[in-house]
Structure formats: structure tokens, C-alpha cells
Amino acid sequence: xxxxxxxxxxxxxxxxxxxxxxxxxxxxxxxxxxxxxxxxxxxxxxxxxxxxxxxxxxxxxxxxxxxxxxxxxxxxxxxxxxxxxxxxxxxxxxxxxxxxxxxxxxxxxxxxxxxxxxxxxxxxxxxxxxxxxxxxxxxxxxxxxxxxxxxxxxxxxxxxxxxxxxxxxxxxxxxxxxxxxxxxxxxxxxxxxxxxxxxxxxxxxxxxxxxxxxxxxxxxxxxxxxxxxxxxxxxxxxxxxxxxxxxxxxxxxxxxxxxxxxxxxxxxxxxxxxxxxxxxxxxxxxxxxxxxxxxxxxxxxxxxxxxxxxxxxxxxxxxxxxxxxxxxxxxxxxxxxxxxxxxxxxxxxxxxxxxxxxxxxxxxxxxxxxxxxxxxxxxxxxxxxxxxxxxxxxxxxxxxxxxxxxxxxxxxxxxxxxxxxxxxxxxxxxxxxxxxxxxxxxxxxxxxxxxxxxxxxxxxxxxxxxxxxxxxxxxxxxxxxxxxxxxxxxxxxxxxxxxxxxxxxxxxxxxxxxxxxxxxxxxxxxxxxxxxxxxxxxxxxxxxxxxxxxxxxxxxxxxxxxxxxxxxxxxxxxxxxxxxxxxxxxxxxxxxxxxxxxxxxxxxxxxxxxxxxxxxxxxxxxxxxxxxxxxxxxxxxxxxxxxxxxxxxxxxxxxxxxxxxxxxxxxxxxxxxxxxxxxxxxxxxxxxxxxxxxxxxxxxxxxxxxxxxxxxxxxxxxxxxxxxxxxxxxxxxxxxxxxxxxxxxxxxxxxxxxxxxxxxxxxxxxxxxxxxxxxxxxxxxxxxxxxxxxxxxxxxxxxxxxxxxxxxxxxxxxxxxxxxxxxxxxxxxxxxxxxxxxxxxxxxxxxxxxxxxxxxxxxxxxxxxxxxxxxxxxxxxxx
RNA sequence: GGGAGCUUAGCUCAGCUGGUUCAGAGCAUCUGCCUUACAAGCAGAGGGUCACUGGUUCGAACCCAGUAGUUCCCACCA
Numbered sequence: 001x002x003x004x005x006x007x008x009x010x011x012x013x014x015x016x017x018x019x020x021x022x023x024x025x026x027x028x029x030x031x032x033x034x035x036x037x038x039x040x041x042x043x044x045x046x047x048x049x050x051x052x053x054x055x056x057x058x059x060x061x062x063x064x065x066x067x068x069x070x071x072x073x074x075x076x077x078x079x080x081x082x083x084x085x086x087x088x089x090x091x092x093x094x095x096x097x098x099x100x101x102x103x104x105x106x107x108x109x110x111x112x113x114x115x116x117x118x119x120x121x122x123x124x125x126x127x128x129x130x131x132x133x134x135x136x137x138x139x140x141x142x143x144x145x146x147x148x149x150x151x152x153x154x155x156x157x158x159x160x161x162x163x164x165x166x167x168x169x170x171x172x173x174x175x176x177x178x179x180x181x182x183x184x185x186x187x188x189x190x191x192x193x194x195x196x197x198x199x200x201x202x203x204x205x206x207x208x209x210x211x212x213x214x215x216x217x218x219x220x221x222x223x224x225x226x227x228x229x230x231x232x233x234x235x236x237x238x239x240x241x242x243x244x245x246x247x248x249x250x251x252x253x254x255x256x257x258x259x260x261x262x263x264x265x266x267x268x269x270x271x272x273x274x275x276x277x278x279x280x281x282x283x284x285x286x287x288x289x290x291x292x293x294x295x296x297x298x299x300x301x302x303x304x305x306x307x308x309x310x311x312x313x314x315x316x317x318x319x320x321x322x323x324x325x326x327x328x329x330x331x332x333x334x335x336x337x338x339x340x341x342x343x344x345x346x347x348x349x350x351x352x353x354x355x356x357x358x359x360x361x362x363x364x365x366x367x368x369x370x371x372x373x374x375x376x377x378x379x380x381x382x383x384x385x386x387x388x389x390x391x392x393x394x395x396x397x398x399x400x401x402x403x404x405x406x407x408x409x410x411x412x413x414x415x416x417x418x419x420x421x422x423x424x425x426x427x428x429x430x431x432x433x434x435x436x437x438x439x440x441x442x443x444x445x446x447x448x449x450x451x452x453x454x455x456x457x458x459x460x461x462x463x464x465x466x467x468x469x470x471x472x473x474x475x476x477x478x479x480x481x482x483x484x485x486x487x488x489x490x491x492x493x494x495x496x497x498x499x500x501x502x503x504x505x506x507x508x509x510x511x512x513x514x515x516x517x518x519x520x521x522x523x524x525x526x527x528x529x530x531x532x533x534x535x536x537x538x539x540x541x542x543x544x545x546x547x548x549x550x551x552x553x554x555x556x557x558x559x560x561x562x563x564x565x566x567x568x569x570x571x572x573x574x575x576x577x578x579x580x581x582x583x584x585x586x587x588x589x590x591x592x593x594x595x596x597x598x599x600x601x602x603x604x605x606x607x608x609x610x611x612x613x614x615x616x617x618x619x620x621x622x623x624x625x626x627x628x629x630x631x632x633x634x635x636x637x638x639x640x641x642x643x644x645x646x647x648x649x650x651x652x653x654x655x656x657x658x659x660x661x662x663x664x665x666x667x668x669x670x671x672x673x674x675x676x677x678x679x680x681x682x683x684x685x686x687x688x689x690x691x692x693x694x695x696x697x698x699x700x701x702x703x704x705x706x707x708x709x710x711x712x713x714x715x716x717x718x719x720x721x722x723x724x725x726x727x728x729x730x731x732x733x734x735x736x737x738x739x740x741x742x743x744x745x746x747x748x749x750x751x752x753x754x755x756x757x758x759x760x761x762x763x764x765x766x767x768x769x770x771x772x773x774x775x776x777x778x779x780x781x782x783x784x785x786x787x788x789x790x791x792x793x794x795x796x797x798x799x800x801x802x803x804x805x806x807x808x809x810x811x812x813x814x815x816x817x818x819x820x821x822x823x824x825x826x827x828x829x830x831x832x833x834x835x836x837x838x839x840x841x842x843x844x845x846x847x848x849x850x851x852x853x854x855x856x857x858x859x860x861x862x863x864x865x866x867x868x869x870x871x872x873x874x875x876x877x878x879x
Numbered sequence: 880g881g882g883a884g885c886u887u888a889g890c891u892c893a894g895c896u897g898g899u900u901c902a903g904a905g906c907a908u909c910u911g912c913c914u915u916a917c918a919a920g921c922a923g924a925g926g927g928u929c930a931c932u933g934g935u936u937c938g939a940a941c942c943c944a945g946u947a948g949u950u951c952c953c954a955c956c957a
Binding site for chain 1: 881882883884885890891892893898899904905906907910911912914915916917919920921922923924936937938950951952953954955956957
């Protein structure tokens with residue numbers, strides 16, 4: 001059957017993925033082998049695959065496939081995250097399109113819609129991962145809001161509450177006016193934006209005296225309950241203790257003093273709005289100021305504002321400026337750059353807002369998590385993230401864990417009609433607890449559950465434990481076998497959101513780390529260096545890329561230039577390179593496959609390839625060792641590059657070209673079998689990166705049983721380093737390159753054979769490869785001579801002098817110039833070596849080994865100069 | 880404001896304990912080739928004052944200090 005000239009991924013990828021699934025190759029159950037476990041960073045259940053997922057999951061698949069081939073019991077647990085805010089926002093938007101408002105629905109009805117939405121779109125992303133080739137154990141797919149995982153969340157909440165780590169309180173929180181919920185500090189992204197600094201004057205009570213303040217948020221003037229100045233500020237000392245009139249609302253508020261105020265900034269006078277600024281809130285607490293909340297949860301002006309009722313805060317900001325100007329109270333404005341917090345999920349401008357929330361105290365429970373990263377019990381890759389991690393962990397804030405949403409685990413706190421509460425799993429448990437507190441239930445008594453749900457991360461921080469049912473059944477076979485997991489692959493953006501908290505939960509609930517290594521990927525960026533995102537529209541659809549370049553091509557493209565922790569400046573040409581590589585391998589397969597049959601062949605190529613196969617075996621083993629080493633350092637892209645070069649350069653450009661039989665000739669069976677074995681080893685080394693094409697070729701290259709697969713094969717072995725043969729071969733390569741270069745510069749076509757002679761008397765290390773050189777360069781032969789020929793082109797490889805017989809074509813002057821230049825270079829090199837060696841301080845201070853190599857350099861250089869000089873002499877003769 | 884990292888070829892990056900495996904790789908570029916596996920290819924070649932300035936050292940891309948640029952994290956002076 002004719003094999004197509006180009007590799008067609010679409011013809012193979014689904015076929016082999018189905019085959020792997022059918023044979024349960026991804027499945028893992030505990031057994032006697034060493035486990036190797038990865039839990040997936042669960043993507044948003046209703047999300048779709050983006051480039052970050054591609055990078056992330058490709059790396060995980062590479063690691064898991066290699067571990068499987070190393071004979072470990074590899075288990076990659078997939079799953080999805082319920083993503084409270086994001087999913088709820090999408091469901092709300094979907095309902096709104098249908099004309100349904102969330103507020104008109106009961107909690108139950110809303111959740112019904114949400115679950116329907118989840119059933120419809122949930123899991124799309126997991127199907128997309130299959131296209132990428134991800135070898136997850138799909139039977140283990142978990143979802144953070146399924147019953148068992150939700151139970152775990154609730155139990156953990158109750159447990160931490162009982163231990164005194166969880167408390168409820170009114171605090172200034174980050175309010176997301178679009179998501180209508182509090183978010184944690186980590187979910188706020190600060191960006192510098194251009195804004196305006198408004199200078200507004202306030203009249204001091206019963207005087208004609210005015211104080212001008214500077215603010216970026218004039219709309220909050222309506223909620224001012226004080227003006228604050230620095231007690232040391234002479235400009236304002238006469239006003240201490242006086243009252244001032246807030247413009248518009250004409251409210252009388254005190255002028256207070258506090259050293260918090262910077263005299264240099266603005267006018268040195270600060271308006272204090274305790275309801276809308278964290279610092280003002282603290283001032284308010286300290287000075288017992290009133291709190292006037294002028295905004296609604298949606299970020300519109302509330303009744304308390306007294307003006308602009310129901311209008312958006314940003315609209316009002318402009319309006320109030322105008323109105324202040326009309327009354328002459330706006331002194332001036334100036335452009336100003338300020339840092340504004342945005343919601344990580346909805347991108348709305350965060351509003352500091354006072355509200356009652358649940359918090360988890362972090363200080364105590366985070367201690368083991370800090371310690372075990374610092375002492376490398378848990379290794380962060382790259383290591384530089386240790387610094388960031390430590391900094392965060394040493395300054396960790398309490399975690400606001402309640403969210404004013406419905407999609408998520410409802411907080412297991414129960415309130416009676418007086419507002420008293422208990423924490424319990426069920427209503428009946430709650431009643432018992434209330435009774436224990438002395439409460440007597442009457443017919444009128446009602447108790448109700450807290451309306452809020454828990455932060456999504458409060459479920460995903462349990463992920464490495466909960467996916468193995470480590471809460472439901474803490475001593476089950478799975479958790480005992482798979483936990484702690486081995487590698488976690490994720491983005492540095494969620495180092496605190498998720499990684500740190502998983503570590504905390506691991507030590508709190510298993511007394512042990514959740515994973516040993518954390519591989520932090522970079523951010524996928526576009527050519528302009530911008531982060532790829534849906535809102536910017538600069539992200540290619542990964543599935544389109546897979547269609548265009550094949551999953552293998554895209555995988556290689558993603559990994560070619562993304563060392564751990566480095567951002568990946570993505571360019572489609574990387575995928576093209578991946579696709580081209582696939583095609584290269586495909587054609588190597590076509591070539592080798594053509595050697596299988598002896599039919600129509602005129603005879604057998606009887607040349608001896610023993611040395612060549614010895615060389616390639618040595619090369620293969622040494623590169624395997626190198627690749628293993630790179631893996632152990634998580635230098636994944638370098639490991640890929642090593643295989644890339646091994647296949648493209650060493651195998652295709654050298655080995656295959658060398659053993660290729662002449663036209664019409666058949667290959668010796670032994671050579672063929674060795675070649676196939678080499679090819680199989682290469683395919684195995686490549687398999688973690690390019691699972692589909694390697695399977696396709698591996699299946700075709702030899703007869704296979706119906707349940708065999710390259711993914712279940714064992715990883716190639718290494719042998720002792722054969723540096724001698726490797727060095728000799730690279731010297732031979734050098735000679736080949738020199739001769740090719742000579743052909744090119746002298747315009748001697750390949751079909752015209754060249755004669756070469758080797759001046760004897762030296763070691764014959766390269767001679768092992770003479771037949772290879774003859775073949776690769778189309779030489780008539782290499783003659784060993786004892787007298788140097790005249791007027792031939794000399795090539796010196798190490799201490800071997802070769803002469804290329806191109807008498808008529810040689811330009812003596814040019815050659816002389818070349819050699820002279822080399823002599824000058826070598827002499828100056830020798831000079832620098834001599835300088836070192838004659839330096840007494842060098843000889844006495846430097847390591848003896850270094851001195852020895854310098855001595856060797858010296859003798860080598862001297863010998864080389866001698867040779868070059870004799871060549872120069874030989875050139876002149878005969879002309 | 881505090882902290883951390885980075886700066887090596889046109890691009891993306893290696894370069895470990897200072898010393899010829901020290902200036903490298905892939906891509907891109909240039910030149911010549913449709914050589915019967917592959918033009919998604921083959922062969923060859925050219926690209927770098929290792930950000931800058933000083934210092935330490937017999938010797939610095941590498942160690943130290945400073946400067947500039949850049950990225951990230953934390954904190955949020957309105």
C-alpha cells in the first residue's frame with residue numbers, strides 16, 4: 001500500500017485515542033508498583049479549552065506518559081471545578097437573555113437552572129482534552145460540587161470552625177458589584193489607570209474658612225463623616241476640633257487629626273468615608289465616626305446618599321464634579337494615575353464594602369505549609385517562586401471564604417430568629433446544638449441556614465485529598481496508595497489561590513504534603529507580549545490549531561520554547577515546526593518501511609555497518625541518559641529539543657543516510673532489524689511528546705498484537721558512556737562537513753567522485769568510519785599514504801591530515817592564506833596559554849587539573865602549528 | 880512604597896562549582912540544490928563588546944557593588 005508523502009494527523013488521532021480508551025490503558029488501580037500521580041488543576045466546568053490549558057495539560061501528559069513507560073503505576077486524575085462566581089455569572093446572563101431575573105427565582109429554581117447549564121456545557125473541556133491526547137484516567141473524573149466532594153467541604157468547614165479557625169464578622173471586604181459578592185484579596189487584581197484628582201473645598205462651620213481636599217472618588221463625598229489632617233500640619237492647626245460642612249449634603253462633620261495623613265499629598269487634608277475605603281474605615285473605627293453607605297450592592301447610589309438615587313457610581317462621579325463646579329466648590333482637577341482593584345472573575349471595579357462575612361484564620365494553619373516549602377520537602381520549579389511563596393506565607397491574611405452566591409456549597413451555619421447561630425451539617429444537628437446552648441424551641445421558632453456559599457477555592461484546596469475520597473473514607477486503599485501525589489503542574493497566578501492552600505489542607509488533614517513537586521508554567525502570551533485572553537480576542541482556538549497542525553504538532557509547538565516559569569510567547573510558527581517534525585518522522589518511516597521487502601531488488605548491500613550501528617547505539621544511550629537527566633530537572637523543553645535533534649540530525653541526516661542501500665539494492669537483514677530497533681527506541685523517547693504519530697508508526701513498523709501499544713512499552717535503557725566512539729564519529733562528521741564545504745565552494749558536483757588520502761603515522765581512530773565518509777562524500781576511496789602529496793587541499797581533523805585531490809581546482813594562494821590565518825590564530829592561542837603557564841601565581845593557585853589541561857592545550861597547539869606549517873610547505877610544492 | 884527576578888545572535892532560550900566541551904541550540908536569514916524518505920525537504924554559510932560602569936581574581940558571561948532598562952509579587956497616599 002502506498003504511504004502518503006505527508007503525515008495526516010486526522011487519519012490517526014481519533015483512531016488511537018479510541019484504541020487506548022478501549023484497552024483501558026489510562027486506567028490505574030493500586031497495585032504493587034510504585035505510584036506516580038498527578039491531579040489535574042480542575043478547569044472551570046463550563047469553560048472551554050484555552051492556550052493556558054493546552055500548555056498545562058500537555059506538560060502533565062508528557063510527565064504521566066513517561067512515568068507509565070518507566071514502569072510506574074501512573075494515575076492522572078481529571079475533573080472540573082464548579083467555579084462559583086464565573087458559572088453563576090454565566091447562568092445569570094443566560095437567564096437574563098430568556099427574560100428571567102435571578103431575583104425572581106427561588107434558590108432551588110435557580111440551582112435547577114444552574115445544574116441544567118452544567119449538564120449541558122459541563123465536561124466540554126474534558127472532551128477537548130481528549131483531542132489533545134491527554135491520558136487521564138477518565139473513570140476517576142471528579143467534580144468539586146458532586147456530593148462526596150461537597151460533603152468533604154462541609155465537614156472541613158465544621159471541623160475548622162470547631163478548632164476555632166473560622167469566625168464570622170463584619171469587615172471591609174472586596175465587593176464585586178457585578179458578581180454581587182465579596183471576593184478574597186487574592187481575587188482582586190490591581191491595575192494602574194488614568195484617573196482624575198478632584199480638589200474640592202469644604203467650608204468650616206460658622207466661618208468663611210475653607211479646607212480643600214483631594215479625592216479620586218468625589219461621589220463618596222456624600223458619605224463623608226469627617227475630615228482628617230495630620231496633627232503636625234501647621235496649615236490646619238487652627239482648625240483642630242472644629243466642624244466642617246460636607247458640600248451637597250451640608251452635613252456637619254468633625255475635623256479630626258491622625259498621623260496617618262500624609263502632609264505632602266494633595267492638600268494634606270483627607271476626606272474620611274468609612275463605608276467606602278479600607279483606610280477610612282480604620283480611621284472611622286479609631287475615631288468612632290459614623291458610617292454612611294452611599295452605594296447599593298450594584299454600585300449605584302443608595303437612598304443614604306441623598307442625591308443621584310439609583311445612578312451608577314461612575315456616572316455620578318462626573319455629575320457630582322459638575323455640580324460641585326456649579327456651586328464653586330470644585331477648586332481644580334488634575335490628571336492622576338491611581339491603582340484600582342478589579343475583580344479577577346468579572347473584571348468589575350472592586351468596591352470596598354462593609355459586610356458580614358466568614359473568615360478563615362490563616363496564621364496558625366499555614367505554618368507547616370511555609371516550612372515544608374522552605375526545606376524543599378515540596379519543591380517549587382523553578383525555584384525562584386520560593387521567594388514569592390515565602391513572602392506571601394509570612395504575611396498571609398485571613399481568608400474571606402463566604403460568597404453571596406447560590407452556586408456552591410452552602411455554608412453550614414444556622415440562625416435562629418434572634419440571629420444567634422450554630423455550625424452544623426444538618427438542620428436537625430443544628431437544633432440539637434441550639435438546645436445544648438439552652439435554647440427552647442417553640443412552635444414559632446424558626447431556624448434558617450446561612451444564605452451564602454463558600455469560595456470555590458475552599459473546595460479546590462481539598463482536591464488532592466477529596467478526589468481519592470480521603471475525607472469520606474480517610475483510610476481507603478486509593479488515598480493510601482496515591483497520596484501524596486507526585487507532580488502538580490499549574491500556573492504561577494494561582495500559587496496562592498490554590499497551591500499554597502492545598503499544601504495547608506494537606507498538612508491539616510493528612511499530616512502530609514499533597515504533592516512533591518510543583519511545576520509552574522508560564523503565561524501564554526501573544527506576539528505583542530499580551531496575555532492571551534478571550535476578552536482581547538488574541539487567543540487562537542486550540543482545537544483549530546489541532547485541526548491545522550495535528551495534536552502532536554501543537555503539543556511540540558507549545559513545549560518547544562517554554563522552560564518552567566517562563567512565559568511562552570506563542571506563535572503559530574511553533575506549531576508549524578511541530579508539524580514539520582511530525583512529517584520528518586513520517587518520512588523516516590516511509591524510507592525504512594521501503595527496506596522491509598526484498599522484492600524487486602537486484603542484490604544485497606553488503607557493506608559493513610557494524611561500526612555505524614555501534615556508534616548509533618552509543619549515541620542513543622548517551623542521549624537517553626541526557627534526556628533522563630533533563631526530565632529530572634523538569635527541563636521539559638530541553639528534553640524535547642534533545643529528542644528532536646537526535647531524530648532529525650543523528651538518526652535521519654546521518655544514520656539513515658549512511659545505512660541507506662544503493663539504488664535497487666536490498667538491505668542486510670541484520671542491519672534492517674537493528675535499524676528498526678533504533679527507530680522503536682526513538683519513538684519511545686518521543687512518545688510522551690507526540691503520542692499519536694509514535695503510536696501510528698510503532699504499530700505499522702512491526703507486527704503487533706491486538707492489545708499492544710507503544711504507551712505501555714518500557715522506556716529505553718542507558719549504557720556506559722562510550723565517549724571514544726562518539727568522539728571518533730564526530731571527528732568523522734567534521735571531515736564529511738569539510739569535504740562537503742569544499743565541494744560547495746569549488747563547485748564540484750556530488751556525482752563527481754573525489755579521491756582522498758590520509759597521511760599515515762597517526763592513530764587510526766577515524767579509520768573506523770572511512771567507509772561512511774566515502775559513502776557520504778562520494779569518494780573514490782581513502783588511500784593511506786606515507787608521503788604527503790603536493791598541492792592538494794589539506795584538511796586537518798584532530799591530528800589526522802587528510803588531503804583532497806582537487807589539484808586542478810585548488811587555489812594555492814587562497815589555501816595558503818587560510819592556513820596562515822589558522823597558524824596566526826593558533827599561535828596567539830598558544831601565547832595566551834603560555835602566558836597563563838608562565839604566570840607563577842596561576843601555576844601555584846590554580847587547581848592542578850586545570851594546570852594539566854593547560855599543559856595539554858599547549859602541547860596540542862604546538863603540534864597543530866607544526867602540522868599547519870608543514871601543510872603550508874606542502875602546498876607550495878608541485879606548482 | 881517594599882521585595883524578587885531578568886537583560887547572551889534578528890526571535891525564543893541554554894550556558895552547573897569562575898579556566899577551550901565558553902561564547903552555544905532551535906527558529907529565522909543568506910547561498911546552492913526538485914540527490915528516487917521528506918521543498919513541511921537536502922547541503923553549506925554568515926550573525927553576539929554576554930545591558931552599562933567599576934571592583935575582586937593569575938583568570939569573569941559567571942562572583943561583588945553601582946547604574947539603566949524590563950517583568951512579576953506584595954502593600955494600596957486619598
